[in-house]
Amino acid sequence: MRRLLPHPLVSAGLFVLWLLLNRTVAPGPALVGLVVALLGGWSLALLDHARPRIRRPGLALRLLGWVLLDVARSNLAVLRVILQRDGDRRAGFVRIPLALRDPQALAVLACILTATPGSAWVEYDSEEGWLLLHVLDLEAEGGDWVRFVKERYEAPLMEIFG
Structure with a gap:
């Protein structure tokens, strides 16, 4: 599951934003939004960023x-x-x-x-x-x-x- 959705919150946010910008939940735009959301999560996973360590x-x-x-x-x-x-x-x-x-x-x-x-x-x-x-x-x-x-x-x- 982690492989499909490496950053689930980012993907969910992108999907919701896509739907809000299109102002519809019709199947066509929703499917495109799903693809955009998955690609966005995968792209972020490729950046190889370290988790911040907040000491205070x-x-x-x-x-x-x-x-x-x-x-x-x-x-x-x-x-x-x-x-x-x-x-x-x-x-x-x-x-x-x-x-x-x-x-x-x-x-x-x-x-x-x-x-x-x-x-x-x-x-x-x-x-x-x-x-x-x-x-x-x-x-x-x-x-x-x-x-x-x-x-x-x-x-x-x-x-x-x-």
Whole structure:
């Protein structure tokens, strides 16, 4: 059974999504959806991904709370930047040196930084370990952003995935 459905939840989700997008449960679209769902589950199995090992689930929940709070604050800050139209505000890029090397933790960090309005993950150099971040409201040299990302996100992620 595991061979037919290596990722049953993914396949089920794809099947339901297919039916919702087609807005019908007629046999034709349902059969095509079943094929898409099976192919999606098999494709995911081919990626050969490792299961994440979360060492500190309590800290992970706390980090989730911080991220939600930061997203809300960031939305307000972006709104303020747009409405005020100050000449003092400027966008720019910040290069942040990271000690974080775990691919899954880096993926979570990328999601966090891109989901937060006003910032976007642009590039990551895995050999040298730096991240290029685009920021909508950049202060002086971006030192505050470097400290913020390292203390608020990188340090907890290193404990969670470390």
